[in-house]
Amino acid sequence: MKNHTNSTPLLTKSGMQAGDDNDVAAAITTFSKAANARIDTTDSKVKSLTELVSGVKAEVMELAQKAVRRPGGGNSSDDESTDSVSSIVLKSDGLDLIRADAVKNLRISVKGFGLGQKAAVTNTDTHARAERDTEIYGPLGRRTAVRDLLVTRPTTAPSIEYLLGTRTGSAAIQAAEGDQKAEMALAFELKQAPVRTIAVWIPASRQALDDEALLADYIDTELRDALQLTEDAQLLKGNGTGVNINGLWTQAVAYSRAVVGDSPSDTLRRAITQVQLARGVATGVVINPIGLELLELDKDNEGRYQLAYTVTDADGRTSVWRVPVVVTDALAANEFLVGDFSRAARLYDRQQATVEIATQHADFFTRNLVAILAEERLALAVNRPDMLVKGTFTTV
Template sequence: MNTQYTNTTTPLLTKSYGDQHGGASDVAQAITELTKSANARIDATAAELKEFKEATNAQIMDLEQKGVRRPAGDDGAAVAVSSLVLKSNGLSMLRDSSVKNLRISVPGFELGQKATITSNRVHVNGKRETEIFGSMGRRIAVRDLLITRPTKAASIEYLKGNRTGTAAIQVVEGDEKSQIDLSTSLETAPVRTIAVWIPASRQALDDEVMLADYIDTELRDALQLAEDAQLLKGSGTGANIMGMWTVATGYIRHVTGDKPSDTLRRAITQVQLARGVATGIVINPIGLEMLELDKDGEGRYQFSYTVTDDNGRASVWRVPVVVTDAMGPTEFMVGDFSRAARLYDRQQATIEIATQHQDYFTRNLLAILAEERVALAVMRPEVLIKGVFTA
């Protein structure tokens, strides 16, 4: 197979090739022409680089002068801030500490073209307080007045005694002496359940550290309020506890003109006449206010109430006071609570969390339950005195 080659050699190279068969002068002339052509290309490239460099420097200068606006002068030259500082009359005063700061106006600095920074344009994050604030639990409750015992029974059986008759002097030898009768009755105090619950999401408890403690506190406080209501006003019917108010002895020593403080003092005496020692007073917050604001005919407070312990429990007529909403605004109870009743804890207040409620498992919800099981036995209702303040 024969291949034909096309001669694409430049005339210069062709001449150079011919010189190999001709004279040396032709070769030197070809080299000279080739050198001139290369130098011309180098000069053209250098000119292009110079032009590019000048254009780049002009752009850089334009960017640098954007921080300084041209003044309104005739020459239109850019004004440097540093030169304005050096020319300022206050510079010497700044140096010798005559002034604390120096303010210089820059001519032509166009503030109107800049956006004003205001509070609604800048978002500042507030500090998040982790503690949750809400309702507050009470320091003391009705159970604090009672002797409490644990139990494993479902109900408490106890003997309630009653005495009739009194002892007397034997007037004449041989006479029949005084006789008293003691009767007892078997009573039963069933264990009752007091409970409250709230739903919550699993994510909320995982993400909020303080939420679990807040829920625990609130549930326990709600449980305590319900317990107060049952221990005092429980009717004893159905699943209710037989409360102390339900079986207490009524106040019978009222005297016309008595004020609330007088009534409480006479109630304390009624407890003592029943062979008891007053260990507590249960009253509504409004009732305690009535006592503390009691004044004489000249507007002077009758007496002040002191604090008897670290819980801030007030003392009226030397008897500790428990304040609870379970009592009516004008109701009161005075008693020897340590002898009158016993509280039995079958299950102390506990907090349980579970998903076994409806479809809570699939919805990532939790049921948080606060629960207790207690029984109340009132053995001596005669040393519990209940009453109402009269106007």
């Protein structure tokens, strides 16, 4: 017998098992991927739902706290309007829809909250802070002073002595050779101008000066201005008695050239002439602000201004009849003083205006206080009082 070999592979049990195993493995892999995808989707939904529920719980807690804080809130179980917010939310059917992922938001109407009855919040409630201006505003000082008209010299003496000379007689033509010529006599009077002290002080705490530099500068300025106001008053109207300065107005000669019907401008012009007749040259006019207004508003019968006054410098000083003006309320409203100030008087500074700070006053050291002192020492010598003319405007 001859053996025959078949080229077609035989189907065996072992062959069938191998093919089935491959199919099963592929099916398991596909199922596993699908399952994992489903699990991931489910986890994502669960996570979203958990976050949503957490948010709802937070809102519920916040509403519950607000309900407890409101007057009468959460204290009555008989009226729905007084139930706590948390109980109202838990009773709501909408919470089941949140759990079932059927809705994403939950809105519950809470009665009796009275939100519309609350007052609007304003700046008064919050006490908003205003912006602070760093500058300190106080009274303004004078832009010009009487001393601006005077020649000023330093001195180290306690007083100033000067001679006032007068003469009698005059020169004359000799009548004939050998005749007696004209004789003139000179007389002298010794005058004295004592140095006077003008001072002012103010107490302040050390902390106020340390913590606010602007305050220290403000106090310094105000003290110096106070000195100038008193200085003006003394230089003009000091009566020379006691410790007072013998002032310019006090020693000036009276205006003597009045003419009936003169206007204020006329009067002032005639006073300038009076200074010139005393062989002086008018270098200044001292006048009250109201008096200057009277001069500048002087009009004729047709309402036209009589004279235009010009401003001569950056300080705003006016020139009246070509003479510089110092405006001060140390003179009365209807008073004026005209003079050759450069030759009529001398001002001597024994100590120029200074500001000092010290703790040596009473118990200031233990109280942490300081005394701030402004002081000046000066003397006024009026050498030629006849070159100063004082007067009043009768129409003021």
